[in-house]
Amino acid sequence: MAEIEFDAARCQQDEKGVWLCLRVIIPKKARAFCNTMKSGKAYIANIKLKRNRRSLDANAYFWVLCDHLAEETGIPKADIYREAIRGIGGNTEYVCVPSEGADKLCAGWxxxxxxxxxxxxxxxxxxCTNVILYYGSSTFDSKQMSRLIDNIVQDCQAVGIETKTPDELALLKARWEDVQTNKSS
Incomplete structure (x- = not known):
């Protein structure tokens, strides 16, 4: 599957049909895709708004807070993390599978x-058995990671654990956004 980032688009029509033209950020990727396309085969493009990946600094801060919360409450850090993942939203897949394969799917996931x-x-x-599959935070975009941090900050504050100020949190998130923007350039 090719993933090609673009920042502008237009439609164009000629004698061969209607074309979706994209202004790509990395032309080499677009050329590579065009060179590997099989003639006469149909393809599907799934276009979505780009969301920056999470910040490693933000991720590290989440784990620091998770550790403090575990120490304060006596709840294992892994359990706190898993409960936080469940509370995010937008990070699940629901699948219906033959019952005899459900355990194998769950173990593999x-x-x-x-x-x-x-x-x-x-x-x-x-x-059949319905299975809810949760994606871990390694797949989170900046919006999801922001919710994860906001939730753990609330949990910490509820038990008296000191956290960064809202301005410091905003700076932490913004710093990561800057790093991601510079990577794309």
Whole structure:
């Protein structure tokens, strides 16, 4: 699957049809895709708004807070993390699978990392099981990571753990946005 970043688009029509033209950020990627396309085959483009990946500084700060919360509450850090992942929203897939394959799917999914969780529930379809698959924070974009940090900050403040000020948090998030923007240039 090719992923090609662009910052402008237009439609153009000629005798061969209507074309979607994109102004790409990295021309080499676009050329590579065009050179590997198979003639006569149809392709599907899934276009979405680019979201910056999470900040490593923001991720490190999340884990510091998670550690303090675990120390204060006696709840294992891994459990705090997993509960935080469940509360984010927008990071799940719901699948219906044959019941005999549900455990294997769940075990394989969980091997992706600590926050990659799988929960099963009954299906209305006989012989099937519904599985909720949670993506771990390694896949989070900046918006999801921001929610994760905001939630852990609230949890810490609720038990009296000192956290960064809102301005410091905004700076932490903005610093990461700058790093991501510079990577794209």
């Amino acid at each position: 969980r091997r992706n990392g600590l926050g990659w969780m799988a929960e099963t529930m009954p299906s209305k379809i006989e012989g």
